[in-house]
Amino acid sequence: MKFVAMRRFLSVGAVTLALTLAGCAAVQTTGSGAVGIQRQQYMSSLVSEQQLQQEAASQYSALISQARAQGALDVNAAQTRRVQAIARRLIAQVGVFRPDATQWNWQVHVLKSNEINAWCMPGGKIAVYTGLIDKLKATDAELAAVIGHEIAHALREHAREQVSQQMAANIGLSVLAAVTGSQASADLGGALTNVMFTLPNSRTHEIEADRMGVELAARAGYDPYAAVTLWQKMSAASGGAGQPEFLSTHPSADTRIADLQNIAAQMMPLYQQSRR
Incomplete structure (x- = not known):
């Protein structure tokens, strides 16, 4: 779930030209929230939010069906209830960033896998892997930090932004063909799979x-400092052999911990208010 920075392929001027040619426009997908998210994003007119959500729903359904067939879907009922309860509290707060997301068809499942991972597809399709829960012995607040982080990716439409940037970087390829027809549909599906499960997110997205995610967790009544302890557990789980895949493009340990600590301190009043 990581994205290779565009600057490796194109100069700033070339990026601007490519985005223009790809029909990209500056948008703001979310409100700034208390954490002050204000970066403009560039989305291609060839990839609508609705299109990507429809494709995500189709892929999620296929993944869930596969997990069910393999006996890997929601195996532990108590564990599933726990994850879904945490997710519901977080989802109840998404309106602070984008009110329309409160009407998304949110779905939350736990997949049996040793991998330390979680993700949220466009439109609110969430999966948490048992490896994340079992290997890290994650507290509720730490799970809230992970799930809130993944929900934030969906709220900010980072997948759509990455697909738009891919298209801009591949001017002239079939992905820039007409957005109707089976070939375009296949291109969109392949692009979504790529950005969700193959390419890294940029550090900006992360x-x-x-x-x-820290703000969502704090508003939902979870200690915002749990994001720091969660990262420490994930880093330790790597055993010195590099960060888990979930964290492979995050900033350095010291930088990230410092940022999370600062944000957690800012979010403490929201957390304290939620506990009254």
């Missing part, structure tokens, strides 16, 4: 998701 930092935004970290900060928004």
